Amino acid sequence: MAMETEIEVLRAGELEVRPADGLALAGGQVLTLSVREFHLLVALVRRAGGIVSRPDLYRAVWGAELRAGDRSIDVYVHKLRVKLEQAVPGTAWIHTHVGFGYRFDPAVSHAVHTDGTGG
Amino acid sequence: MAMETEIEVLRAGELEVRPADGLALAGGQVLTLSVREFHLLVALVRRAGGIVSRPDLYRAVWGAELRAGDRSIDVYVHKLRVKLEQAVPGTAWIHTHVGFGYRFDPAVSHAVHTDGTGG
DNA sequence: CGGCGGGTTCACCACCCGTTCACGGCCGGT
DNA sequence: ACCGGCCGTGAACGGGTGGTGAACCCGCCG
Numbered sequence: 001m002a003m004e005t006e007i008e009v010l011r012a013g014e015l016e017v018r019p020a021d022g023l024a025l026a027g028g029q030v031l032t033l034s035v036r037e038f039h040l041l042v043a044l045v046r047r048a049g050g051i052v053s054r055p056d057l058y059r060a061v062w063g064a065e066l067r068a069g070d071r072s073i074d075v076y077v078h079k080l081r082v083k084l085e086q087a088v089p090g091t092a093w094i095h096t097h098v099g100f101g102y103r104f105d106p107a108v109s110h111a112v113h114t115d116g117t118g119g
Numbered sequence: 120m121a122m123e124t125e126i127e128v129l130r131a132g133e134l135e136v137r138p139a140d141g142l143a144l145a146g147g148q149v150l151t152l153s154v155r156e157f158h159l160l161v162a163l164v165r166r167a168g169g170i171v172s173r174p175d176l177y178r179a180v181w182g183a184e185l186r187a188g189d190r191s192i193d194v195y196v197h198k199l200r201v202k203l204e205q206a207v208p209g210t211a212w213i214h215t216h217v218g219f220g221y222r223f224d225p226a227v228s229h230a231v232h233t234d235g236t237g238g
Numbered sequence: 239c240g241g242c243g244g245g246t247t248c249a250c251c252a253c254c255c256g257t258t259c260a261c262g263g264c265c266g267g268t
Numbered sequence: 269a270c271c272g273g274c275c276g277t278g279a280a281c282g283g284g285t286g287g288t289g290a291a292c293c294c295g296c297c298g
Contacts, residue, residue: 022216030222030224034254035219035256036256071257075257075258077275078275099274189246191245193285193286194247197286197289215286217253218254240298242297244294245292248290249288249289249290252285254283256281256283258280262275265273266272267272268269
């Protein structure tokens with residue numbers, strides 16, 4: 001094969017996502033995600049390390065403007081966290097930034113809450 | 120030199136498929152498959168580990184575009200699962216990814232989550 | 239012509255998904 | 269302390285998706 005199709009593969013720590021195939025692996029095992037869950041994960045991982053605002057997230061995944069009072073994002077972030085957690089226990093990947101949005105962090109921060117008054 | 124290795128042999132766990140010969144073995148025993156069933160199995164095994172969408176599957180096996188409402192794939196996946204199951208009981212190879220397609224997984228994952236009181 | 243095996247379509251329905259609601263905790267402002 | 273906004277989370281609900289048995293159609297063979 002001269003040209004193997006250049007499949008986009010997003011990697012973030014123990015997570016591997018193939019947007020084109022609808023496939024996501026965490027800690028080596030396949031995640032069973034719904035369409036929404038998958039797209040949400042992709043949107044977050046694409047901007048790993050950065051904060052994605054709810055309106056942006058909604059546009060990226062739902063393809064529409066976020067309406068006031070719509071809690072869909074919260075619900076799906078929760079579903080995603082649950083599945084991620086059960087795939088790789090103890091790993092917190094999706095972080096909430098109150099008033100700003102969510103941030104996907106590939107870093108394996110088990111109990112690294114730097115407890116900090118320091119900051 | 121003669122390329123005897125022309126004969127393609129797909130292996131995935133306990134499954135062995137020879138596309139050229141129309142032969143498929145599961146757990147050492149020969150599977151009795153119809154043409155459609157066989158091609159479907161080949162298409163899935165060729166992309167073992169990855170998700171194959173229904174349109175892709177239909178193109179690969181039927182050689183045409185999947186029409187809306189066509190359930191042929193579902194029916195044949197079912198037939199395949201039945202024969203695979205009776206060849207090697209307890210092994211779930213073909214996984215459904217709702218909204219995405221099917222995935223052939225060679226791994227013998229006895230993912231028995233229902234470990235409860237179940238006697 | 240009748241039986242048979244294989245492929246397609248149909249019908250029924252259980253389950254999954256996406257949305258929305260409801261309740262409660264946390265935090266900042268007054 | 270009270271209120272209001274923001275978020276986590278469990279659950280209800282309606283529609284879509286896929287599992288499955290069976291009818292139907294057709295070519296083949298005796």
